[in-house]
Amino acid sequence: MRSIDWNDESKTVIMIDQTLLPGEYKVIECKTLSTLCEAISSLRVRGAPALGAAGGFGIALAATLSSAASMDALVKDLEVAAATIKATRPTAVNLAWAVDRVMHAIQDAYNVDGIRDVTIEEAMRIADEDVIINKKLGEYGAKLLDDGDTVMTHCNAGKMACVDWGTALGVIRSAVLAGKEINVIACETRPLNQGGRITTWELMQDNIPVKLITDSMSGHVMRKGMVDKVIVGADRITEDVVFNKIGTYTHSVIAKEHEVPFYVAAPVSTFDFDGWEESVKIELRDPDELRFFGKEQLAPIDVDVYNPAFDATPMENISAIITENGIFEPPFLLDEVKM
């Protein structure tokens, strides 16, 4: 199944609970808006595109549950729901964007039932579009991979971060679909270990060979000639840099040192050419992420910690950016990417 979906029979939102992976695979059903909001805020669903789908389905769920008999009353209910959903993760741009998109779509409805139908249709469209974009991006990117390649990746830019298929992992899936044999090296991605927990799990589900390493081993494996290409996702692409999960920049320097191609796979929606590196503030996350893993203590409880969520990789370290509109080698103009 997709990482998140609409169950049309029971009129509920279903999702794979990512907090339980890889120990347990559990599909949870959100029958109420509060269950869905809890799932978003506690990261049972995560990743920008997946959160977009969650936001859209959230409005559909609210519309289904509302007992409003008039259009005005229903719209009011949905406005409250929209604010509630957005508040679960206020900095998640895709979540708010998808909620607003569904709220905008209902303006075309003629009656109460029409509004309900439109919310479901528009939310489904958001999810479907994401899959279509990933598959297009995957097809372009697959051309960059050769049969027999070993590809290193960082964090999780896969199906579980999107609705399905994935960006970096989507490229790998498309190459495998095209009949190429691809081996993956997954960096565990401290401190939250999305690479170790989710990327490995996803690929093992698809029978794509994957080997887990610590982030610090990237130098060693590239020096030993064990890596043919690196592919990562992106959180935000400005004219000068790619923002992605902390650790990406380190891998890019190592790849440059060993002349290993370093690719970024990201949909066009990730590009923000109005911004520059200096205009983006990197989120500092909870120090306890480095002091504990679950119940295990990793460091003195009062140790000073520096825990940036992202880093910035300059364009000169990037061989190409793979999008649904094609492959772009820096330097390039945003107009070319947006077509």
Place this chain on the structure above:
Amino acid sequence: MRSIDWNDESKTVIMIDQTLLPGEYKVIECKTLSTLCEAISSLRVRGAPALGAAGGFGIALAATLSSAASMDALVKDLEVAAATIKATRPTAVNLAWAVDRVMHAIQDAYNVDGIRDVTIEEAMRIADEDVIINKKLGEYGAKLLDDGDTVMTHCNAGKMACVDWGTALGVIRSAVLAGKEINVIACETRPLNQGGRITTWELMQDNIPVKLITDSMSGHVMRKGMVDKVIVGADRITEDVVFNKIGTYTHSVIAKEHEVPFYVAAPVSTFDFDGWEESVKIELRDPDELRFFGKEQLAPIDVDVYNPAFDATPMENISAIITENGIFEPPFLLDEVKM
């Protein structure tokens, strides 16, 4: 106190239990040889020089506990003890070396009490010599650090890996002792987190400011200009490379990219100029180190893992090697180092 020491009143071996750090600081007393052997094999004491001291003190403990009334009987008891101690960690060169050194020293004794005294004296000498070497090395290295420097380090090349003072951390301690203000950035050092668990704890004990980061952040912090120098320890130095904890090579490439000096601090005993990189087999460790941390699951239990204990950093990435005989810039001849 030292990481390991001889308690002359109770005639026992005392040590800081490193498996409990940083959650708990506990000094354990080994009153029997089996307690000491258990402490060695379960890594309550670890690090090459510290294991040397443990081996020496082990023979002293066996001599104290033996009820043998004749020299022959006592030597036989000690030979059994020597074999038992060496078997706890058969690949630890320093452990066997120290045991043999004490066993050799007893040849000069005239009677049973003399043997007992010699074992204690020689074991103490081994421990003392290690501290003297570290302090000499520290004094040389301290000259490379400037007041106000931020120094990044990896793993634990500190007091807890030695008897006292440390190698990489010894250089930092000596600089602080000389009145310089030094800030440390400690990489957590996956998968066993010696940096996060032990280096941070050691430095906090000494009130030396330390900030913990994930290993993958080294690129980001150096790009941001947050690091003035890198100092690491070494497990083995051949003519072409330095073998050290996995991740060291990655940091060396990042340091080179940002023109940050990259220093290795190691006693002369670490040099093995008969060997080359290709002649050394890198130990592959238990895959479960990447699948679990304590009781917490980090990855699918059946995921394929690559877990080399060490990596090799070529001399071209190293600015200088700091020893008790002075500072050496590659390329250099072993004769110069050995004086």
